[in-house]
Amino acid sequence: MNHSQVKTAIVVGASGGIAQALITKLLQADADRHVIAISRSPEDKQAATASNPGLHWLQSDNSEESMAGIARDLGSASFSIDRLFICNGVLHQHAIAPEKRLKSVDRDALHAVFEVNAFVPILWLKHLLPLMPSNGHNAVTVFSARVGSIEDNRAGGWYAYRASKAAMNMLLKTAAIEHRRFARNTRFLAFHPGTTDTALSAPFQQGVSPDKLFSPDFVAERLLQIVEALPAEPTLNFLDWEGKAVAW
Numbered sequence: 001m002n003h004s005q006v007k008t009a010i011v012v013g014a015s016g017g018i019a020q021a022l023i024t025k026l027l028q029a030d031a032d033r034h035v036i037a038i039s040r041s042p043e044d045k046q047a048a049t050a051s052n053p054g055l056h057w058l059q060s061d062n063s064e065e066s067m068a069g070i071a072r073d074l075g076s077a078s079f080s081i082d083r084l085f086i087c088n089g090v091l092h093q094h095a096i097a098p099e100k101r102l103k104s105v106d107r108d109a110l111h112a113v114f115e116v117n118a119f120v121p122i123l124w125l126k127h128l129l130p131l132m133p134s135n136g137h138n139a140v141t142v143f144s145a146r147v148g149s150i151e152d153n154r155a156g157g158w159y160a161y162r163a164s165k166a167a168m169n170m171l172l173k174t175a176a177i178e179h180r181r182f183a184r185n186t187r188f189l190a191f192h193p194g195t196t197d198t199a200l201s202a203p204f205q206q207g208v209s210p211d212k213l214f215s216p217d218f219v220a221e222r223l224l225q226i227v228e229a230l231p232a233e234p235t236l237n238f239l240d241w242e243g244k245a246v247a248w
């Protein structure tokens with residue numbers, strides 16, 4: 001099947017709370033748009049989207065072999081990919097918890113958190129960015145976090161999460177600089193969603209006032225509005241859910 005005329009968004013890390021809301025909104029916003037969802041999970045468990053003919057669910061273990069294989073298949077299917085959202089992120093998992101003190105910093109945890117928050121996103125970008133056409137208006141969003149801002153770090157703590165998001169920001173910036181040398185039609189966004197009610201933030205929501213704890217639906221809606229309004233220049237922005245700039 002040739003999908004070259006079909007506008008297509010890719011959502012990586014598709015089983016996450018915000019990613020699921022994003023997929024629903026993308027499919028609702030434009031009935032003709034296709035969404036390619038990539039996840040470690042074998043299938044979409046959302047009733048709202050699972051049977052949508054515009055949704056193509058692909059499983060990946062995030063190995064480079066799997067990334068290259070998916071990129072090859074998508075390239076030969078000729079989807080017109082104009083939106084890419086990379087949603088992967090981990091703050092706590094199994095034995096990993098955000099460190100309050102330097103003495104809690106652990107080599108294995110650093111590796112695991114950097115792997116998901118920095119290495120996986122940049123490697124997906126490496127494989128998927130070449131699929132985006134050199135004409136038209138493309139947008140690449142990678143989920144960052146305000147705590148990844150070096151300038152904004154006043155509270156300390158959360159060593160691995162902060163540093164891995166800061167590393168992801170630098171990797172994204174470096175890719176954006178390289179890309180704009182030969183194509184200026186792609187806008188890059190490092191996105192801070194605000195505290196959002198998902199599994200990632202669940203253990204840390206006690207101190208958050210209800211008006212500062214967003215639903216995934218609200219954040220997905222805001223993100224899509226922000227992406228559509230991104231200026232042509234600069235081609236790279238670090239923005240929060242309000243569309244306000246976050247210090248790098």
Ligand SMILES: NC(=O)c1ccc[n+]([C@@H]2O[C@H](COP(=O)([O-])OP(=O)(O)OC[C@H]3O[C@@H](n4cnc5c(N)ncnc54)[C@H](OP(=O)(O)O)[C@@H]3O)[C@@H](O)[C@H]2O)c1
Pocket residue numbers: 012013014015016017018019038039040041062087088089090116120143144145146192193194195196197198199200201
């Ligand atoms: N929720 C918040 O308050 C908040 C605040 C600031 C920033 N963020 C960022 O927003 C993004 C989305 O988070 P969320 O709130 O939707 O969290 P979530 O529901 O926990 O989803 C996180 C996603 O990351 C991927 N992931 C988790 N562990 C992984 C692993 N070991 N290897 C590869 N991928 C893994 C998963 O993708 P699969 O589909 O492959 O499982 C999952 O869908 C993250 O980058 C997060 O850091 C969230």
